[in-house]
Amino acid sequence: QDAPRVAAALPGIVTDKAFNENIYDGLVAIEDKYGSDIAYTENVSQATQVEVMSDYARRGYDIVIGAGGEYTDAAERVAENFPETTVVVPNGAPTPGVTTINYNNPEFGYLLGVVAGGMSKTGVIAALSAQKFAAFDNVVDGYRRGFQSVQPDGEVLVAYTNDWADVALAKEAAYNLISKDADVLMPYLDGAWVGVVQAAQERGAHTVGILHESESNLVSARLDFARALMMAADLYAEGKLEPKDYVIHLTQDEQLGDFNAIVPEEVQAMARDAIQKIKSGELTFD
Amino acid sequence: MFDFLTDASQLADVLGTALRLSIPLIFAAMGGLLCERSGVFNIALEGQILFGAFGAAVGAYYFGTPYMGLLIAIAFGALSGVLLAVLGVTLRVNQIVVGIAIILFAAGFTSFMSRLLFPGGGNSLKLNGFENIDIPVLSDIPVLGPVLFSQNGLVYGALFAVIAVHFVLFRTRVGMSIRAVGESPAAADAAGIHVFGLRYACVIVGSSMAALGGAYLVLTQVLLFSDNMSAGKGFIALAAIVLGRWQPRIAFMACLLFGFFDAVQLRLQFDQPEIPFQVFAALPYLVAILALVGLMGQANPPASVGRPYDREMR
Amino acid sequence: MTAAPDRLALEGIVKQFGTFRANDDVNLRIAKGSIHAILGENGAGKSTLMNVIYGLYEQDAGRIISNGQEVRITDPREAMALGIGMVHQHFKQVNTMSVVENVVLGLPGKQILDLDDDRRRVRELAAELGSEIDPDQPMWTLPIGTQQRVEILKMLYRDADLLILDEPTSVLTPTEIRAFFDLLEKLRESGRTILLITHKLDEVMDLADRVTVMRLGRVEAELEIAETNPRELARVMVGRDVVFDVEHTAPKVGDPVLEIEGISAVDNRGIGALDGLSLTVRGGEILGLVGIDGNGQGELAETIAGLRDISKGRISICGQDARGFDPAQRKSALGMGYVPEDRQKVGLDLDSDIAFNMVLRSFRAPPFSRAGWINFRKIRSHAEDLAGRYDVRMQNVSQRVRDLSGGNQQKIILAREIEDDPRLLVVAQPTKGLDVGAIEFVQRTLLAQRDRGTGVLYISSELEELLLVADRLAVIFKGRIVGEMPASEATSEKLGLLMTGKELTT
Amino acid sequence: MSAESQTTDAPRLLAAIRVLYMLKTVWAVIVALLIGAIFILLAGGDPIEGYTALFKGAFLDYWGIGDTLVRMSPLLLAGLAVIIPLRAGLFNIGAEGQIYIGALFATIAALYLPDVLPGFVRIILCMVAGALGGALWAAIPGVLKAYRGTNEIITSLLLSYVAIYLIGAVLHAWLIEPGAPYPYSREIDRELELPIFMPRTQAHIGIMVAWAAAILVGVMLWRTTLGQSIQVVGHNKHASAYAGLSVKRLTVLSFAMGGSMGGLAGTFEVLGLKYRLFDHFSPGYGMQGIIVAFLAALNPIGAIFAAIFLAGLQVGAGSMQRATGIDTTMVAALQGLVVLCVAVGLAFRFHPDRWRRRIAAWRGRG
């Protein structure tokens, strides 16, 4: 069977230009490549995760995706009940019976931290998310290390909005970070990232991308889950996708997006240098 | 921790944030207050903000000007008001059920339609919004100048709404009738006042006002439409009405209070990374509860609020 | 009969609530420039008919003819346009608004409010009515009598030429009633027409030109005042002879059942209402409490009942300190019955049925409940028994009390409070709004209780009534008792002086 | 038409009309679905296919029934949380907060009760803890109302927000499972997971407890002095005082009893469904409880059916979405429409005499 049927349960909406849309893009790419039958449900609440994923499994989808770490438990239960189905959780904690795919978060954060270190004039940068949890913490750890590798006395502010999609609130949070001297911002948000970019543009600050891509970013080191899903689909087609934790390391220059024209060459070089160090194992993160 | 209170530029920022977060609340609270004063409980504010935001995006996107956005936002708000009035006033369906149903419907309808109407979804819009208007001289005052006198038209509109609602309710004859209808429709009816007419008018105008809160979000704040962007503001506005004891001026201050503490909590969070951010996020709500409890005496809502009027009922 | 044209004629009016016919083929002609009284038992359909005329209810059948023209009145606005004004039995007021706002409500005028002229006119009109009213007082702070005056003001202010008065004087003082009637006579002379509903037969005899008696929704009789007398009216109204003079034997006075020593309390607004008041009621006597409405009568009754805190003093019921007993315990443990003044707001749960209201104050105790479980069968049979004995007119005991007439509501309270043979009975305005038949019933019941040895504190603003039933009278003024005397020695003049705070000069 | 057939026909016609009225909820749903069909067509879907999937997914298939029941449980309990205080004239729109606090208490009990206790004892203790948590949280607006006169609608609403943040903070600072990919607590003991009564579904016995709770609430309201007292307070506070009832105590008590229902709802979400405490686990059950309460006209037994109806609608709509690919957002809009139409439907009452007159009028003309 070389055209896997793939379905995803998403916590948000597919037009958020961030995590959810990224997953959706992955589905579409798989459809394009394999002619697969794809399906998805948006705005799946915590209470209905198992219901939705089980239903897809029952409807005969080969790969059922629970998009995000909060699906880990549900995925485990669905995998138990439907041994025929491959259950995939991007950004999930390693779980028996479930395929989890993770980027090595600190590496990506580090890279962005280095760029921020090269660009920050104030010595203060910031990261925003809706909630506090492991993946974001890890990104921030790397981000801080990268930043302090350039500006050892630099400070990293962290703020939470409690809402992945509230653009206006994210914008206000960004304003406040900027007024606390932060001049590079890293939104780790769904649709709400737009507000952060808007605030940065209005107030002469910069953004870097981790879940989203935007021309106005200095650069994006995107945790590209579309690619991760494609990888999973490829493995599945080859019959090699296993229920285990796949970790994607920063191994290629392309994992760093294009630099914004305003980023000076020496900062770009610093970033490339950092990639080399990570690749070569000179820099490690656990 | 509270250094932003002493640093002028930071203070201006916090106050600016507070005001921006308050404006949608003010529109919604004034709209809701008008409805409640006429005896109709409008719990649908949340949905009406969303309708307004959606209408504003539709207008600004298809006509290229924020003014059309405003117009269509008002139209959406008015339509939801008509719905509430027909069901909750004429057909005497429980107003709370109608309100919640409107909220549910608004959430689904606007998300759904935004996908049909906006290519790439409402999140990718870049709408033309309103520019700030600097009031000469005043806007140069330090701290307060930029906060108060360099704002866009809708901010001034919100302040005007407060004054207008207060003026109409307490300085005009029709306002007196509205208050009477909200307090005792039977007495108003016997005095020859059109109970239903006034309730319809208040609900439609009030709902349109709430919709302006949504239009403000879209046309001046984020210039795009995102699903459920009302994000609970309608409920906070309801709280502000009670906190404001059904008085426009106090309700206005309650909105500012919410806005201020929301701004402050954003500020406090990243100064205290060791304290869970939720502690600060809960601050506006805790302050509101304390304010409610601390108020001396009790505030009485308009006596007939939420009770549909039926002439022949004893 | 004079050839005055009809100001208003009703032909075949039918008004139905659900399956119940409140008005059944009512015909009525009211001559221009006359005062036309309408009499009838509680629940006869008088108010319903008036509401039809005023456009609050729409008739199911029948025609209304105003000044010779058939009209359709579907709204009070249309009634007003036809020159009809009304004082409603249940006040139609906005409690949070001031007097003047209530008066001008709904009137046309400049949009921007400026009520200075209106204030002045309200004062003038009030003076004409023989009372003083502050136009800026919020309505809810006013004593009920003043509220009634405002209702009258409201109607006069509108300059109607057909005035419908549905029990306009039920809580006015005698002097106010006099002034009001003078005013009505003046209005009649100026060519206005007045439709008056009242239960007080002497008012009808005094004032009216013609009278229509209603019974069970129908017109029972239409009489020229000159050709009738109170006895006949009462008989037509109730369908039997009414005894006006109650049998009054000498009291057999026993031990004190209520001892009040120097109590003070505040009213709803927090203003002092009782000021060191002392009073004793003995078993087997009826003590009538006389006073102008608003001098603390209501608060006194509530403190005795346990519904209002006292700041000073002591209340003993049947020899026991009443402190620490809640209102229900005062009934069950201390043997006190209480008939509150406001039967609809305090005395009854209008949204429950008759059966439950009969045990409203005792449903938490055996035999009506055990260990928290309610015995509805018991409650039902108890209610059926009481309703029969107290002649409550109803369909069945599962009927909602809200749908009963005022007289029948009062009977439920009386039945409940008297049933378990109280030793002390406090009754506040027990006959307010009742028809003569019901009043007779109430008074007989109270006398029977007295004769069994119950001590009765009878609070009323009806002097006549107190002089008739009480054995002893006490006068309350500004929260104190300013005089006590046996009923046999009391005269209206003496009481009148005491009630207004003057000393008796003997 | 002869006079004779008129007299024999009218009652039959009247009876027919009465039946039409009795089915008003059905008509309302049909109207809502018809309007919804327009949206489905707009979105390029096939309404017939969609609605078939909806009904099948909600009520006609084993899994669907399981899902519907699972969803029913929090809806029903949240409905009861609204009904009890509302019978005392108090509006609890903060059931959401009570659900969260109940879940927190239950989770703490589940994680920290000594495991020497047998599983079922611990389950019961968890339920008690959850109910207690909800009750305590709900008692706050109750107490403020009773002793300060503070508007309970608003305090209960505001406290919901506080509760949600409180759960977040507790997770953040204390209960979070180290390294968790989302803010959630450690998993509860296997022994504490509620037994499932429909194999391979998630239908846990909490559902039956919820039914039992509804029946108990009904018995309490209709058969006990407490229930009657609560209703007298709801009807008339002055008469309550006169009847010797303590309005203040009953205010607090009815709020707390309602809150305990919300607390149970939260408890079952932890013990029966998620097996952990999740941040933001409730998708607004508190607000939906208000709909349940009003659709049931405040009748606790009716609430069972209202909750099944609403749960079925949600589950069926999701099923329809997955079967046909119709946009999820459309499904949300459809729910609003159905609630609106059903509420309108409930407003229509059958008035036999009005219809009798109308029939007579038609006959007269015809």
Ligand SMILES: Nc1ncnc2c1ncn2[C@@H]1O[C@H](COP(=O)(O)OP(=O)(O)OP(=O)(O)O)[C@@H](O)[C@H]1O
């Ligand atoms: N809105 C209503 N709905 C149902 N029944 C009503 C309504 N209004 C009046 N009734 C019933 O109609 C009858 C007549 O009531 P109405 O108030 O006209 O009596 P009334 O003659 O004014 O009595 P009273 O002397 O006590 O004022 C009563 O039995 C009452 O219960």
Ligand SMILES: Nc1ncnc2c1ncn2[C@@H]1O[C@H](COP(=O)(O)OP(=O)(O)OP(=O)(O)O)[C@@H](O)[C@H]1O
């Ligand atoms: N409009 C008002 N403004 C200020 N105080 C008022 C007003 N109306 C009533 N009060 C005061 O509030 C208290 C309660 O009044 P009231 O007895 O009318 O309310 P209630 O009938 O118990 O309330 P509800 O109408 O909710 O049943 C009293 O102390 C009364 O004096």
Ligand SMILES: [Mg+2]
């Ligand atoms: Mg009241």
Ligand SMILES: [Mg+2]
């Ligand atoms: Mg009457």
